[in-house]
Amino acid sequence: SQKIEQNSEALNIQEGKTATLTCNYTNYSPAYLQWYRQDPGRGPVFLLLIRENEKEKRKERLKVTFDTTLKQSLFHITASQPADSATYLCVMDTGRRALTFGSGTRLQVQP
Amino acid sequence: EPEVTQTPSHQVTQMGQEVILRCVPISNHLYFYWYRQILGQKVEFLVSFYNNEISEKSEIFDDQFSVERPDGSNFTLKIRSTKLEDSAMYFCASTEGTYSYNEQFFGPGTRLTVL
Known part of the structure; x- marks a missing residue:
């Protein structure tokens, strides 16, 4: 079955640095990937969607890349701030009306 | 800004009891979903409704689960006979479009906490 792996459970960085989170997928070729943010005890919040024919997508300090050859997406937060501390979820649509979530990477930005 | 609301925020029940979780999706949205997240684990899809x-x-959504849109605004998830392993966070979601x-x-x- 299709699988998403986010290979870091946790990532600690200093304020102002760029955070880079990795998402790899197997057994499927999604037409697009989404990234969501989840704060403790809250529901996921949509951040960005990137389609398979897009190499890169940006939104303010966020950047997502999608490499269909490597089956990988990278999520970057530039000029990170303590308020960016959260769990970031890589999410794949499997052609059904359901999303498959990765286990997430917990980002901690130290002031 | 419109938002999805859910009630109650916390439900405690005894094993074997029935529970109904309620959601009010965003008013012009067409597709509704339920997901669950067991503590420390991934968000998992349960069901979509259109x-x-x-x-x-x-495959999680077996005969003990059912969903209903009893009126024009509410969307409910019923768990008929709760088990300990049903303890989780249950999220409702909605989308505007049909894609x-x-x-x-x-x-x-x-x-949801099942004792």
Whole structure:
């Protein structure tokens, strides 16, 4: 079955640095990937969607890349701030009306 | 800004009891979903609902689960005979469009504790 792996459970960085989170997928070729943010005890919040024919997508300090050859997406937060501390979820649509979530990477930005 | 709401925020029940989790999706949205997240684990899809019927369901969504849109605003998830392993956070979500890539708007969740 299709699988998403986010290979870091946790990532600690200093304020102002760029955070880079990795998402790899197997057994499927999604037409697009989404990234969501989840704060403790809250529901996921949509951040960005990137389609398979897009190499890169940006939104303010966020950047997502999608490499269909490597089956990988990278999520970057530039000029990170303590308020960016959260769990970031890589999410794949499997052609059904359901999303498959990765286990997430917990980002901690130290002031 | 419109948002998905869920009630209650926390539900405690005894094993074997029935529970109903309630959601009010965003008013002009067409597709509704339930997901669950067991503590420390991934968010998992349960069911999607469109035009008053189930569109997709996962293998988790067995006969003990049912969904309903009893009126024009509420969307409910019923668990008939709760088990200890049903303890989780349950999220409702909705989307405006009918395409699967539409952004999903999630509610704040209901924490279900089965004793």
